[in-house]
Amino acid sequence: MSRRTLLRASALGLVVTPALAACGSGDGPALVRARPSLTHGVAVGDPRSDGALIWARSDVPATLIVETSATESFSQVKRFTGPLLTPATDGTGRIRVNGLPAGELVHYRVRLDGEDGAGSEPVTGVFRTAPTAPADITLLWSGDVAGQGFGINPELGGMKIFSAMAARDPHLFLHSGDVIYADNALEESVTLPDGRVWRNVTAEAKNAPAETLDQFRGNYAYNLTDDNYRAFNAAVAQVVQWDDHETTNNWYPGGTVAAEKGYTERSMDTLAARSWQAFHEWMPLDPKEAVDGRLHRKISYGPLLEVFVLDMRAYKDANDANTAPSGAILGPAQTRWLIDGLRDSTATWKIVAADLPLGVIVPDGKTAFEGPANADPGAPSGRETEIAQVLSAIKANKVRDVVWLTADVHxxxxxxxxxxxxxxxxxxxxxxFVSGPLNAGAFGPNDLDPTFGPEAVFVHAPPKPNTSPLEADYQHFGEVRIDGRSAELTVNLRDATGKVLFSQQLAPGRN
Structure with missing residues (x-):
């Protein structure tokens, strides 16, 4: 196997630990240590005005090295030495690069230094630091990748929606959850109701629902074998959150997987602990920067935008308890954090990144509910009581220009x-505003719970449930554009080709 072939195979996840390679000489075979390889590209996360997190993975123990520059030529660089990437974290790691100018395009170059001094080939990318003065901002959001048995289809060129999103040249991408579908196995082919065949790239980790830590890790590795996804990761700073399919469908703390699902490990808490570890290893975020060391956090992106990233999964009560007089979807501490953060924010626009929609009724069986809504049209009950606290506080504190973004419902x-x-x-x-899926079965629409008075001004959903990604019309991403001069915010709901399906303009200070 040539070195080029070896690197390509490693990038595709086909070679995991090529620690030694044989090479011939006139005196017979000799053993030399292979160069480390960046196996799954690079990624950028949680940008600030002076830098961002840079993530990578190595196939052998190696030190993460990142260089940044104002130009593509890298004529002048800042060098950052990151951690030693080892099997303890599945070869993954990240480093926060800082001290960079605000509001600028940053070129970065990632390589690995092996234990014997051998270095990897570099991988390059770009990101934008947050501005410190009003400036144009483009943020994309969506969720739901490789769900309902629809993985990477080589006949379509893979997950092309990531290329369509990259073409929008966004500053930020908010991944609203279901980053993986750990509970959805993949078959080589799926015969659709109309007789067409969807074909999948397969992998061992996707042969069955994930239960072990290695299986959860393998789900993230699988998604990053897609060329479109890796290219997007290298060029767009991400703000990631989780939902249920990072663990198992409709999970909540203390829950048990139904026996008919075929799991050996049925404790949702045990599965969640493994899934959390894999998520934090493979995503470009640092749990130490989260409020609780898990997920919920604030991303400040200049004077026009702050993003409040919620965790509506780890603190929720049981799905069958959502009709009680009160309930939990954020938990008391996160609820107070959100209320205080919105009150104290000086940004013009406050985006609340919710991994579950507020008023969409999402049943879990016949008597349980996934999100805040519980199909009771009256006063807030169950999890709605915490949402009511937040909404009342927004009004009492005279907070303006709060917009909620979410995914989940496909x-x-x-x-x-x-x-x-x-x-x-x-x-x-x-x-x-709701968007998704990115590469999964399309569903909907769902009914709305009247408690908070929602009106579906626009809906785009497939005519049949579980419509495949072959129908690009029903794969979606959303776009938020903020004008640096007027501070006007425009939301565009787009399909997988980038076509605009709906637009809504919002003037600051009026909502």
Whole structure:
């Protein structure tokens, strides 16, 4: 195997630990240590005004090295030495590069230094640091990758929606959860209802629902064998969050996987602990920078934008308890953090990144519910009580320009919430925009719970449930554009080709 072939195979996840390679000489075979390889590309996460997190993975123990430059030629560089990447973290690691100018395009170059001094071939990328003055901002969001048995289809050129998103040249990408589908195995082919055949690239880790740590890790590795995904990761700073399929469908703390699902390990808490470890290893975020050492955090992106990233999974109560007089979807500490953060924010626009929609009814069986909504049209109950606390506090604190973004339900929609239509009226009207899926079965639309007065101003959903990604019309991503001069915010809901399906303009200070 030539070195070029070896590196290509490693990038595809086909070679995991090529520690030694044989090479011939006139005196007979000799053993030399192979150069380390960046197996799954690079990624950028959680940018700040002076830098960002850079993530990578090595196939052998090696030190992560990152160089940054203002130019593609790398004529002048800043060098950052990261951690030793070892099997303890599945070869993954990250480093925060800092001390960079605000509001600028940064070129970065990643390589690995092996234990014997051998270095990897470099991988390059770009990102933008957050501005410190008003400037144009483009943020994309969506969720749901490789779900319902639809993985990487080589006949389509892989997950092309990531190339369509990259073409929008965004500053940020908010991945709203279901980054993987750990509970969805992949077959080599899926025969669709109309007789067409969807074909998958397969992998051992995707042969069955993930239960072990290595299987969870393998789900992330699988997605990053897609060329479109890796190229997107290298060029767009991400803000990632999780939802249920990072662990198992509809999970909640203390839950048990149904016996008919065929799991050997049925404790959702045990599965979640393994999935959390894999998520934090493979995603470009640092749990030490989260408020609770897990996920929820604030991303400040200049005077026009702050993003409040929620965790609506780790603190929720049982799905069958969502009709009680009160309930938990954020938990008391996160609820207070969000209220205080929105109150104290000086940014013009406050985006709340929610991994579950507020008013969409998502059943879990016949009597349980996945999200805040519980199909009771009256006053807030169950998890709605915490949402009501947040909405009331926004009004009481006179916080303006709060927009909610979410995914989860596998269709795209624009929801306007108004107290004039609501059973609960102690809040100001606001917008929630839904997008997805990125590469999964499309569903919907779902009914809306009237408690907070939602109106579906726009909905784009497939005519049949579990419509495959062959129908690009029903794969979606959303786009937020903020004008640096007027501070006007425009939301575009787009399909997998980038076509605009719906637009909504919002002026600052009016909502």
């Amino acid at each position: 269709y795209t929609a624009a929801h306007h919430y108004s107290p004039a239509r609501a059973a609960f009226t102690d809040f100001d009207e606001f917008w929630e």
